[in-house]
Amino acid sequence: xxxxxxxxxxxxxxxxxxxxxxxxxxxxxxxxxxxxxxxxxxxxxxxxxxxxxxxxxxxxxxxxxxxxxxxxxxxxxxxxxxxxxxxxxxxxxxxxxxxxxxxxxxxxxxxxxxxxxxxxxxxxxxxxxxxxxxxxxxxxxxxxxxxxxxxxxxxxxxxxxxxxxxxxxxxxxxxxxxxxxxxxxxxxxxxxxxxxxxxxxxxxxxxxxxxxxxxxxxxxxxxxxxxxxxxxxxxxxxxxxxxxxxxxxxxxxxxxxxxxxxxxxxxxxxxxxxxxxxxxxxxxxxxxxxxxxxxxxxxxxxxxxxxxxxxxxxxxxxxxxxxxx
Amino acid sequence: xxxxxxxxxxxxxxxxxxxxxxxxxxxxxxxxxxxxxxxxxxxxxxxxxxxxxxxxxxxxxxxxxxxxxxxxxxxxxxxxxxxxxxxxxxxxxxxxxxxxxxxxxxxxxxxxxxxxxxxxxxxxxxxxxxxxxxxxxxxxxxxxxxxxxxxxxxxxxxxxxxxxxxxxxxxxxxxxxxxxxxxxxxxxxxxxxxxxxxxxxxxxxxxxxxxxxxxxxxxxxxxxxxxxxxxxxxxxxxxxxxxxxxxxxxxxxxxxxxxxxxxxxxxxxxxxxxxxxxxxxxxxxxxxxxxxxxxxxxxxx
Numbered sequence: 298x299x300x301x302x303x304x305x306x307x308x309x310x311x312x313x314x315x316x317x318x319x320x321x322x323x324x325x326x327x328x329x330x331x332x333x334x335x336x337x338x339x340x341x342x343x344x345x346x347x348x349x350x351x352x353x354x355x356x357x358x359x360x361x362x363x364x365x366x367x368x369x370x371x372x373x374x375x376x377x378x379x380x381x382x383x384x385x386x387x388x389x390x391x392x393x394x395x396x397x398x399x400x401x402x403x404x405x406x407x408x409x410x411x412x413x414x415x416x417x418x419x420x421x422x423x424x425x426x427x428x429x430x431x432x433x434x435x436x437x438x439x440x441x442x443x444x445x446x447x448x449x450x451x452x453x454x455x456x457x458x459x460x461x462x463x464x465x466x467x468x469x470x471x472x473x474x475x476x477x478x479x480x481x482x483x484x485x486x487x488x489x490x491x492x493x494x495x496x497x498x499x500x501x502x503x504x505x506x507x508x509x510x511x512x513x514x515x516x517x518x519x520x521x522x523x524x525x526x527x528x529x530x531x532x533x534x535x536x537x538x539x540x541x542x543x544x545x546x547x548x549x550x551x552x553x554x555x556x557x558x559x560x561x562x563x564x565x566x567x568x569x570x571x572x573x574x575x576x577x578x579x580x581x582x583x584x585x586x587x588x589x590x591x592x593x594x595x596x597x598x599x600x601x602x603x604x605x606x607x608x609x610x611x612x613x614x615x616x617x618x619x620x621x622x
Numbered sequence: 623x624x625x626x627x628x629x630x631x632x633x634x635x636x637x638x639x640x641x642x643x644x645x646x647x648x649x650x651x652x653x654x655x656x657x658x659x660x661x662x663x664x665x666x667x668x669x670x671x672x673x674x675x676x677x678x679x680x681x682x683x684x685x686x687x688x689x690x691x692x693x694x695x696x697x698x699x700x701x702x703x704x705x706x707x708x709x710x711x712x713x714x715x716x717x718x719x720x721x722x723x724x725x726x727x728x729x730x731x732x733x734x735x736x737x738x739x740x741x742x743x744x745x746x747x748x749x750x751x752x753x754x755x756x757x758x759x760x761x762x763x764x765x766x767x768x769x770x771x772x773x774x775x776x777x778x779x780x781x782x783x784x785x786x787x788x789x790x791x792x793x794x795x796x797x798x799x800x801x802x803x804x805x806x807x808x809x810x811x812x813x814x815x816x817x818x819x820x821x822x823x824x825x826x827x828x829x830x831x832x833x834x835x836x837x838x839x840x841x842x843x844x845x846x847x848x849x850x851x852x853x854x855x856x857x858x859x860x861x862x863x864x865x866x867x868x869x870x871x872x873x874x875x876x877x878x879x880x881x882x883x884x885x886x887x888x889x890x891x892x893x894x895x896x897x898x899x900x901x902x903x904x905x906x907x908x909x910x911x912x913x914x915x916x917x918x919x920x921x922x923x
Binding site: 535 | 632633635636637638640642644645646647648671673674675677679680681683686687691781783784785786787788790797802804805808821829830832835847849860861864
């Protein structure tokens with residue numbers, strides 16, 4: 298084995314970079330919500346970037362290691378303690394068999410990542426080790442971790458372990474309290490009036506408590522106004538209903554026109570609510586680091602701006618790789 | 623082919639293209655979507671990672687570092703044009719080799735009843751059960767008449783999704799006879815596993831326990847999703863349904879429900895299913911006669 302779970306934290310799951318190819322039967326990508334932090338953690342401990350690690354929300358677990366290895370904490374800001382001795386995140390830390398690792402209080406962000414040299418060696422299901430809890434699939438028995446669970450580790454993966462090197466601040470994930478989420482409007486944007494669309498983009502939206510790996514719900518903006526219509530056959534009578542269709546990752550649905558929901562890595566793959574646009578891929582990580590009550594605004598961008606932002610995102614990943622090469 | 627079908631393309635951020643085939647539901651829209659997405663799969667376009675057919679729309683996920691969104695849109699439009707040409711010129715295009723599957727249902731079961739009672743304040747008519755409400759708004763005199771209408775004709779699986787393996791089903795009757803019901807005013811936070819639900823014109827089978835907004839009519843003892851792949855008929859693949867399957871509900875009593883559940887537990891239950899070739903043309907000529915004919919193929923008469 299490799300790790301015994303002494304305390305599980307609030308919601309701790311095994312994740313890699315996801316399970317593409319099954320969205321057409323309702324099985325979402327899954328994988329780490331903050332993919333940048335996921336990459337950084339694995340690179341620090343010398344893993345392939347797709348290696349499975351632990352993602353935990355708001356609160357860290359307490360772990361006992363049963364073999365010598367190297368670990369790195371990235372993502373949300375909190376301290377990491379090895380046998381009660383405090384360390385900073387964003388660096389590789391050696392641990393020995395018998396060491397107990399725990400975490401300090403959450404300071405900023407929402408999700409932290411613990412990468413472990415060798416990666417977590419749970420079975421590969423449909424091409425991935427990621428946990429999809431709604432479908433009880435992948436990860437450790439398809440669920441979040443519980444006290445008493447044991448996780449196996451894989452053999453070292455041959456990459457360079459960067460002991461003693463702490464990641465430059467500009468190469469760490471940013472964890473702002475207010476974010477601007479860039480959005481390509483479209484899909485069923487035409488269902489709301491032009492004025493209502495402007496209000497949607499102008500309002501400050503607060504993250505609601507119902508925010509998880511499936512989607513982030515926002516509230517406290519103004520209610521949307523719909524363009525009047527005769528309900529199309531099969532859609533349902535509410536003005537926010539459509540004939541059930543697919544939901545893009547990052548798409549923003551607004552059931553009843555009141556509270557927008559941005560779908561994330563464990564997205565429901567489709568349904569009957571209209572969507573007014575899609576958050577660009579480069580801004581998806583930032584959503585995973587939002588805590589309830591933080592605020593976000595939606596900024597409309599063109600497809601070309603979305604592609605430029607994507608290019609910048611990958612350039613930043615390249616810089617990270619270069620720094621840790 | 624229905625000339626009223628005008629497709630609408632939209633970019634879903636930088637990784638998806640969303641294509642609406644009809645803004646209202648029809649079998650024609652579903653068939654065109656199935657034909658385009660089949661063509662897309664066969665074209666094996668580099669950079670395409672997910673092809674998701676839906677009821678009257680479909681979605682393609684791609685890697686824009688490999689294929690630009692506008693190039694991909696051009697390719698999809700060319701495939702769409704080809705699919706429309708074939709549909710207009712040949713009857714073969716409206717023939718679908720598929721399966722008909724019988725799903726036993728315990729309507730008005732104790733588990734969905736217990737659940738719906740917990741969420742009455744989210745319902746349009748809290749004083750009625752979901753079945754009573756659905757019977758009333760579809761102008762059927764009683765719950766029994768509603769169950770007869772629901773289980774009396776086969777249904778088409780026109781989409782798989784929402785959660786793992788959940789089928790959306792479209793009733794194979796002429797439009798005025800299709801059962802319709804709005805979704806709950808606010809979604810429930812709980813739905814029993816294997817609930818038969820209904821929203822808009824679609825029925826569904828909830829593959830897992832969880833949130834849901836559809837009216838709840840009953841429950842089937844037959845699992846349709848098994849991530850462990852231990853159930854005999856889900857050993858090869860964990861999801862039972864695929865778009866194009868035809869489902870025939872059969873109302874069963876509590877005794878038979880328990881009996882099937884026991885067989886499932888012992889892993890010696892096999893749902894009744896037969897291969898059929900669905901013909902859109904024959905179906906459109908006479909819905910009633912045609913659905914009777916394919917039901918006959920299921921039961922071997």
